[in-house]
Every structure is written in C-alpha cells, then in structure tokens.
Amino acid sequence: MATCLPKELQEVVPGCKKALHLETLDKSKLGAPFFFVLAQSAERLFQGRFQESLGFATNVLDYSWEKLNTGHWKDVDVCWREVFTFGSLFKAVCQYGMRDRFNTMDAIKTCDLGLLMGAPVLDNILSRLVAVLQNSARGTTKRPQEQCSKSPPTSQVPKRPRTLILPVIDSEKKVPRVHCPSLKSFLLNYMRKRQPVIIQSNMEHWPARNHRPWSLEYLRQIAGCRTVPVELGRRYTEESWSQALMTVDEFIDKYIVQKSSDVGYLAQHQLFDQIPELREDIRVPDYCCLGDGEEDDIVINAWFGPKGTVSPLHHDPQHNLLAQVVGSKYVRLYAEEVSDCVYPHEGHLLHNTSQVDVENPDLQQFPRFKSAPYLECTLEPGEMLYIPPRYWHYIRSLDVSFSVSFWWT
Numbered sequence: 001m002a003t004c005l006p007k008e009l010q011e012v013v014p015g016c017k018k019a020l021h022l023e024t025l026d027k028s029k030l031g032a033p034f035f036f037v038l039a040q041s042a043e044r045l046f047q048g049r050f051q052e053s054l055g056f057a058t059n060v061l062d063y064s065w066e067k068l069n070t071g072h073w074k075d076v077d078v079c080w081r082e083v084f085t086f087g088s089l090f091k092a093v094c095q096y097g098m099r100d101r102f103n104t105m106d107a108i109k110t111c112d113l114g115l116l117m118g119a120p121v122l123d124n125i126l127s128r129l130v131a132v133l134q135n136s137a138r139g140t141t142k143r144p145q146e147q148c149s150k151s152p153p154t155s156q157v158p159k160r161p162r163t164l165i166l167p168v169i170d171s172e173k174k175v176p177r178v179h180c181p182s183l184k185s186f187l188l189n190y191m192r193k194r195q196p197v198i199i200q201s202n203m204e205h206w207p208a209r210n211h212r213p214w215s216l217e218y219l220r221q222i223a224g225c226r227t228v229p230v231e232l233g234r235r236y237t238e239e240s241w242s243q244a245l246m247t248v249d250e251f252i253d254k255y256i257v258q259k260s261s262d263v264g265y266l267a268q269h270q271l272f273d274q275i276p277e278l279r280e281d282i283r284v285p286d287y288c289c290l291g292d293g294e295e296d297d298i299v300i301n302a303w304f305g306p307k308g309t310v311s312p313l314h315h316d317p318q319h320n321l322l323a324q325v326v327g328s329k330y331v332r333l334y335a336e337e338v339s340d341c342v343y344p345h346e347g348h349l350l351h352n353t354s355q356v357d358v359e360n361p362d363l364q365q366f367p368r369f370k371s372a373p374y375l376e377c378t379l380e381p382g383e384m385l386y387i388p389p390r391y392w393h394y395i396r397s398l399d400v401s402f403s404v405s406f407w408w409t
Helices: 032-046 050-068 078-097 104-117 125-138 183-191 216-223 248-257 286-290 336-341 367-371
Strands: 177-179 197-200 227-232 242-247 264-269 299-305 310-314 319-326 329-334 375-379 384-387 392-397 401-408
Touching: 032 050, 032 078, 050 078, 078 104, 078 125, 104 125, 104 227, 104 242, 183 197, 183 286, 183 384, 216 248, 227 248, 242 248, 248 264, 286 319, 329 336, 336 367, 336 392
Parallel strands: 177 197
Antiparallel strands: 197 384, 227 242, 227 264, 264 299, 299 401, 310 392, 319 384, 319 401, 329 375, 329 392
C-alpha cells in the first residue's frame, strides 16, 4: 500500500502505523482512553488525514505536557516523555503535510519541543526528522561552505569594547597552564590530586576552531531556526531569574547583537544532542576517557552568551573540562576543603551554590570568605580548564562567549 506521507519525509518516518511499535508503550500507566487517542492520531496520519491526526496529536501533547510538568522532573515516568515524542512526531509531520496552513518552521519548532521535553524513540527519529525539515527550509542538503584556511581563527564573534571590569590576576594565585599533557601526566598530576589546570594547544584540531569557525553567521546558518531554552537574568540565584524558549536567531538578535538591558544566556544546555551538526564541530578530549564510564556517559553542555553573564560560585559532582571556543572568561576557584568559608545556601535546592557575590562580597555578613584561599585565571579561546569534582568555581564572561563543558565520572 502506498504511503500518504510527504515524499521528503518517507526515508525518515516509518511507512505504516505498525512500524511505530506503539504496543511497547506502558498502557497500564497511560490508560486505555489516552492510548486510544494516540493510536487514532497515528492511524489517521498514515491515511493522509492530517487535519484529523493533528487534532488527536494536539490532545496527546496537551495531556502529556501536564504530566511532564507535575512534580519534579526526575520523578516523571519515561513513558510520558516517550508519548510526548510520538505526539510531537505526529504533529510535525501533519504540519509539514499541510503547508497551505503551516510553514516548515512550525514543524521544526514542534520537533525541538519534542527533543527538549521527550525521550528518544525509534532511533531518535525526531533528530533525524528535524534535519530533513531544516534542509528543506534551507533549500539545500549541504553545510555552509567551509573556510579554506587551516589556521585557527583569532576571533570569529565580533567583540564589543570591554566596558566591564577586567580582573587583575594575582601571579601567586593563577591557575597553572600546561601544554597538552599526556594522559598519564594528567591523571597523576591533576585528576588524582584534584588540581585545577589550564590545558593549552588541545583544541586546534576542532573544526569549530579551525576550518568551520563559530561565527555568529555560521551559528545562524546551522542552528538559527532551532528552539532552545534561554536563561533570563544575570544569575540563577536572583529572584528575577527565569527561562524562556526562543530560536537561536532570536537569542542572537536580542542578547548578542542588540544592547539589551537584560541578560540572556544559553546555559548548561545539551545543544549538541539536539543539533548533531554542531556536535561535528567539536571533539571529546581524550582526558575524559580516564573516568569510570563510557564515552556515551560524558555530558556535553553548551554555554553561549554575551559579555557579563555570570555563573555564581558553585560546585558540581563530576570531573569537568571547560573548553573555551570563542571569547574569554574570568574564573575563580576554591577547594572543597574551604566550603565553610564560601557559605553554601541552606536547603537542598541550592546546597551546591554559595551565598557570596564573589567579586563584591559582603564581608560583614560573610567574614570567613576574606581568608579563603583561591585560584583564578582568564580562560582564553582555545584553552581548556580542568575543574575537579566538588571544586567551587565562579565564572564571568568578558566577551561574547561560547564554551563547551565535558562532565564525566
């Protein structure tokens, strides 16, 4: 039987309802009435009855959205995330199939919401579908043209004048720099000793630092139409802090190019899982293989924003390599042993975050902070900073900046 799906999508989307394997979903948790609605959306999709399928898919998404936003995220059953992915799949295909009413960008946004909130199904079908949709929107299946030069770029994102206070690094407190240490040297001298270090000359082979440099134009071409979560506010400890969904183009226009009075930060987002084309521009450092897990266990996050973004003093439970692709950042580090001097927040939610404003501390309220020993540095493009587990770190961007963090156990 011939499929009724749009021709462009037939290599990605299965040709019949049976191939979706909806029977593998946990019907006991979803409930028979809800599962019926999901199945009806799928059935009408493959009959080419996109308007009817879209109606059922919208009901699926509305109901599962409520489940995803009830209680703590970690407690949400994966079956509801999988259902949200299926609903997003059906809706996106319907939107593309009804291009007299919707444009391709609507379908791309639907896929992105599914990628952000759902769980992978059918070999991560949404990621493959959105790649086809994005190529359709571009009118091409090719990447933006690569630069011929093999020399690392000096600056790919135009810098504004540095009007922020530039820190003066104390020579006795600066983080040591080393040139491409061997795996053995890194393990013995830094990982096992819990010693921060800046690794130089270990990113020249990254396409993002070489023949596909990350300029604003390039990021727009690869990811401009993609929807991402953006943090709004100078730091996440402030009451006014919030989050919003917007496209990368909208984020660049409002918070990078324009001089917005607000601060927007694409922070701690697994952008490279969402947009595999950008993942091709970076490389996992070999040092990450020194942990206990597999390469698939390494968590890779993007940190992209204007100058002035701040990550308050906090610590993380895993090893961390912070790779600076574009721009510079000031970093202050405190060992776990001085935790009492940095005054962690009380309560579970912010227990890993200090109450102290590092560069403008209230020493009457936090007197022990003054005596806490620390290390500091300005992390420059092409450098990677190793931050040991539970090592307190404060970070402020000095320019428009794009960093990539690698967390491993």
